[in-house]
Amino acid sequence: xxxxxxxxxxxxxxxxxxxxxxxxxxxxxxxxxxxxxxxxxxxxxxxxxxxxxxxxxxxxxxxxxxxxxxxxxxxxxxxxxxxxxxxxxxxxxxxxxxxxxxxxxxxxxxxxxxxxxxxxxxxxxxxxxxxxxxxxxxxxxxxxxxxxxxxxxxxxxxxxxxxxxxxxxxxxxxxxxxxxxxxxxxxxxxxxxxxxxxxxxxxxxxxxxxxxxxxxxxxxxxxxxxxxxxxxxxxxxxxxxxxxxxxxxxxxxxxx
DNA sequence: ATGGTGGTTCTACCA
Numbered sequence: 001x002x003x004x005x006x007x008x009x010x011x012x013x014x015x016x017x018x019x020x021x022x023x024x025x026x027x028x029x030x031x032x033x034x035x036x037x038x039x040x041x042x043x044x045x046x047x048x049x050x051x052x053x054x055x056x057x058x059x060x061x062x063x064x065x066x067x068x069x070x071x072x073x074x075x076x077x078x079x080x081x082x083x084x085x086x087x088x089x090x091x092x093x094x095x096x097x098x099x100x101x102x103x104x105x106x107x108x109x110x111x112x113x114x115x116x117x118x119x120x121x122x123x124x125x126x127x128x129x130x131x132x133x134x135x136x137x138x139x140x141x142x143x144x145x146x147x148x149x150x151x152x153x154x155x156x157x158x159x160x161x162x163x164x165x166x167x168x169x170x171x172x173x174x175x176x177x178x179x180x181x182x183x184x185x186x187x188x189x190x191x192x193x194x195x196x197x198x199x200x201x202x203x204x205x206x207x208x209x210x211x212x213x214x215x216x217x218x219x220x221x222x223x224x225x226x227x228x229x230x231x232x233x234x235x236x237x238x239x240x241x242x243x244x245x246x247x248x249x250x251x252x253x254x255x256x
Numbered sequence: 257a258t259g260g261t262g263g264t265t266c267t268a269c270c271a
Contacts, residue, residue, distance in 0.1 A: 009271085010263055034271090036264060061264050062271095108271060148271095202271085203261035246262080246271080 001071075001097055001254045005031040005144035005217055006238075007105070007200075007247035011066070012036075014245055015043055021238055022050055027251055028070045029096055031103035031144045035064025035089075042066065059089035065103040065145070069096050082126035090123070097256050099225065100134060104145030109166030117166050120148070124175035131220075132182055140225035140254070143184065146247065147218050149176045151186065154195040155215035167216060179220055187219040187232035187252040199234050200247045208239055219252045228254040 004027040008014040011032060022030060030052070035042065039058035047054055052068040057078040067073060073094045080091040093102040104127070109120030127143075134141045150168045153159040162168035180186065188197070198213025207213060221229060232252040239248040 013263075034263090062269085110271080203263095205260055207261095 001029065001099070001256050002027045002251055003029040003031070003099075003101065003142055003144060003219065003254060004249045004251035005033070005103070005146075005219060006249040007033040007146040007217060007245060009034045009245040009247065010036040011064070012041065012043060013243070015046060017238060017241055017243065017245070019046065019050060020241075021235075021249065022052070022068075025235065025249075025251065029101060030068040030249075031101070032066040032068065033064075033103060033105040033146045034062075035059075035066060036062060037064060055092055055094050057089045057092040063089045063105055065089060065092045065105050067092055067094055067096075067101065067103050071097050080123070080126050081130055083122070086123075098139060099254070100137065100139055100141045102141075102143045102145070104143055104147065106145065106147045106149065108148045109172065112164065112166050112169060117169075120166060121171055121175065124172070124178075128175065128178050128182065131179055131184060135183060135222055138224065139222075140228060141222035142219055142225050142252075142254075143179075144219040144250075146216060147176065148216055149173060149218075150214050150216055151176050151218075155197070157196060157212045157214075162214070167214065183223050184220040185223075185226040185229070187221050187226070187229055188215070188234065188250060190226070190229055191232050197234060198236070199250055201239055203246050217247055217250050219250055221252075225254060228256070230255060
C-alpha cells in the first residue's frame, strides 16, 4: 500500500497538478493539507472519477485536511483530543486496510513572540498524547502530513537562518523527538541519510531553482507500520511544474 | 534592513 502526503496549498487551484500526479504515481492513499476550502467546496467528484474515496475536513480560506483512498475509508475522526475550543481544521484520521492513518497540518507557529507559537507547542503536545494512545491499539499507524518542523540541521540549507524560526526552534524539534522516542519512525530517514533532502521550497527568492528548501513533511510510523515499510521517497518533480504548490509529495510503500 | 511570492478574500491575514 503506497501512502503519500502532500501539502497542496489550495486543492481547487492545484486540482490539475494533483490529478496528474496521482494518475502517474498511483498512490493508494493520499493525505492532503492546506485545502483552503470548505468541506462542501472540495472537488470530490473529480477524485472519485480518478478512483478515490474522500474523507474531508475543510475550513473557509485556511487550513483544511483530507484523506483520499482507493480502499474503503472507515471510522473517520476529525478532532485531535485535548482542546474543545480549537476550531482550526488540521487533523483527520481514519482506518484503511487495517491501518490507522492521519493527515496532519501542524501549526506553523510564527511569529514566535505571538500566541501562535504556544498554540503550535500545545498542538504538538495533543498530537503526542494521541499518538501514544494509538500505540496501545497495536495496529499499524501512519501519522503523515506537514509537521512544520525541521527535524535536524541537515534538513535545511543553513541552520543559522532558521535558528529563531518556529520551524527549527529547540522546543519544536523536541516535540518531533518526543514522537520518535515514543516509538514512531520517520519513514524517509529509514532509506535516505543524505543531507539537504527537502519537501518544501518557498515561493520567494528563487528558493526552488537555488535548491534552498527544508524537510518538514513527514510520514511518522508506529512500530507495526515501520515493520511493513518497503520504501520511502520525496518526489520533487511536482515542485517544478507550472502553478506548483510550495510543497512536494512524500510517499512510502507498506506491505499490507 | 528590506523585500522578495502566492493563496484566499475583500483588505488583511497567512505561510
